[in-house]
Amino acid sequence: MAEKVSYEKAREELTKVVEQLEAGSATLEESLKLWERGEELAKICQDLLDGAKAKIEK
Numbered sequence: 001m002a003e004k005v006s007y008e009k010a011r012e013e014l015t016k017v018v019e020q021l022e023a024g025s026a027t028l029e030e031s032l033k034l035w036e037r038g039e040e041l042a043k044i045c046q047d048l049l050d051g052a053k054a055k056i057e058k
Helices: 007-023 028-057
Strands: none
Touching: 007 028
């Protein structure tokens, strides 16, 4: 279930997750957790964008 966070907050956290993954300093286990969190955040962002698009199209 998607968290109730704003698009801006989710995108900000997603950016930090990507930066951490790109740095390559995390362990494999940490990287997997970061990846999973990134997937969750990307879904939250997409759901919010889809909802906004639906409102505009109405």
